[in-house]
Amino acid sequence: MNILFIHQNFPGQFKNLAPALAARGDNCVALTLRVKKPMDWKGVRILPYQITRKPGDGVHPWLVDLNTKLHRGEACMMAAMQLKASGFTPDVIVAHPGWGESLFLRDIWPEARIGLYYELFYQANAADSGFDPEFARADDAMAAQRIRMKNVNNHLHLPLGDMGICPTDFQASSFPKAFRDRISVIHDGIDTEVAKPNPDVVFELPDGGQVTRKDQVITFVNRNLEPYRGFHVFMRALPQILRESPDAHVLIVGGEERSYGPAAPDGRTWKAIFTEEVRPQIPDADWARVQFLGKLPYDRFLSLLQVSSAHVYLTYPFVLSWSLLEAMSCGAAIVASDTAPVREVIAHGETGRLVDFFDTKALAKEIRTVLEDPQLRSELGRHARSHVVANYDLTTIALPKQLHWIDSLKKSPAGSAEPWDFKT
Incomplete structure (x- = not known):
């Protein structure tokens, strides 16, 4: 299976999943801002992309965040077009949409199955917003409007992803129902054989x-x-x-x-x-x-x-x-x-x-x-x-669920995948 990872700071949350897929024989490629030159890492071919266009002046403050994501999305799309021209066609794309990089990938590979790593949906009247009044922003009277605009990127990704993954129930619960219906809660995993007690430390x-x-x-x-x-x-x-x-x-x-x-x-x-x-x-x-x-x-x-x-x-x-x-x-x-x-x-x-x-x-x-x-x-x-x-545990719990999630994503019709019930 050809798998493309998208993460501005790759490997990020995919630090265990990507090498595991490569180790089982999948052809894994990653696009990221993190490196300047192509490199291989644990069986994954990592390719850089660069932002060349400068943001324009006079953008409304509430649009600065989306404007930045559009620049990243455009730059990643250009790199994806070059990757396609080289002959690479992904069966599955796994992306963290938080920085906008994956916004236009459906246009490049319309038949690819796309899995999105959903981290958090911003809320004006709950969760972290307004939690600590000591650090209230000067424009908090307009927090609902500002945060609504910050979520535009999430909403733009909703029709693009076939399935979603989220590490905790709390984070998944922040998303509206339309997102939650596609999200499987699977943690990134902890290597408990590495992170373990040592009485002699x-x-x-x-x-x-x-x-x-x-x-x-x-x-x-x-x-x-x-x-x-x-x-x-x-x-x-x-x-x-x-x-x-x-x-x-x-x-x-x-x-x-x-x-x-x-x-x-x-x-x-x-x-x-x-x-x-x-x-x-x-x-x-x-x-x-x-x-x-x-x-x-x-x-x-x-x-x-x-x-x-x-x-x-x-x-x-x-x-x-x-x-x-x-x-x-x-x-x-x-x-x-x-x-x-x-x-x-x-x-x-x-x-x-x-x-x-x-x-x-x-x-x-x-x-x-x-x-x-x-x-x-x-x-x-x-x-x-x-x-x-x-x-x-990474080896016995998280990674098997993540791999099952990838395989179920690959088998599903593009645009119509249902979340896998990993709790049963």
Whole structure:
């Protein structure tokens, strides 16, 4: 089978699926902005495309997002036309439509079956919009109109995709019924044989020290340190955390760019802003126990999760991070926000501890409870790992479902595929 992957940051969510298809003998090609020259990766031929047209001036602010997606869609279409001219005809196209790249692929290959990775449908009156009033936008009085325009890309993709896939029930539930009728909920998968407990782990610290499972280690992970993932809440809880847990090391992972939500004002970073806010409340001796690790290579990241005594995960009602499930798979005791995407994987008192997203005192209290009760910590970690192995394991659960989804997509008539019931 010829399979074409479309993702601006390939492999992205297809990092396990694409190599698995190539390994079983399918001819896999990917179009992406991520590379500058053609390359091979785990049996997948990766081809670049480039955006050459510059966006025009005078675009309405609500159209900037769609305008950017149109430029990507056009550029990807031009690359697809060249690929077609070279003799490649995909049986199946698997695309993440979030950046608009797949908008015109049906025009190039009308007979191909198209599967779309649906991540989130934006809503003005629910989920993440308006969740945190501290960071309200100046134009929030027009949020419904602005967000409606942001969803134009989703609506344009609805008639293009034969089937959809979405990693969690929470994310799938954000879509209108017309989308949900085509969506199968299948997680990307966690390699639980790689992300697993290691009682002998040693994590080297930037200051030359090291921590092991015998130490009290509080971990906090964001792709980028920002409010959407609760960085401000965690930082505001730090003075109490450090005061009440005098032996604990606090290790914070994340970059200083922007992934979601508003950028920090005045060209600053959220890390700088909230460090400046809480630093006067923290004595130097306590602050010395806080270390910002930046972005870590994956092996170091897993060692961090393996050494964690209390892993803190906070998020708006938004896309669930892989890092939470990876921490659970590593057997970490989780203290997390009581928000909808988290409740899908964490049962309070069983696979973790849940606290109100905004309650810094409750957060510090739960962390202290976990740190001071080794038996509780062990039980939470063991149950968390068992839950991930049983429901999100890459090899036994997620990948077989994804491959079945691909095969059912291939067999279905273009434009009329029904979602596969993978829960039966």
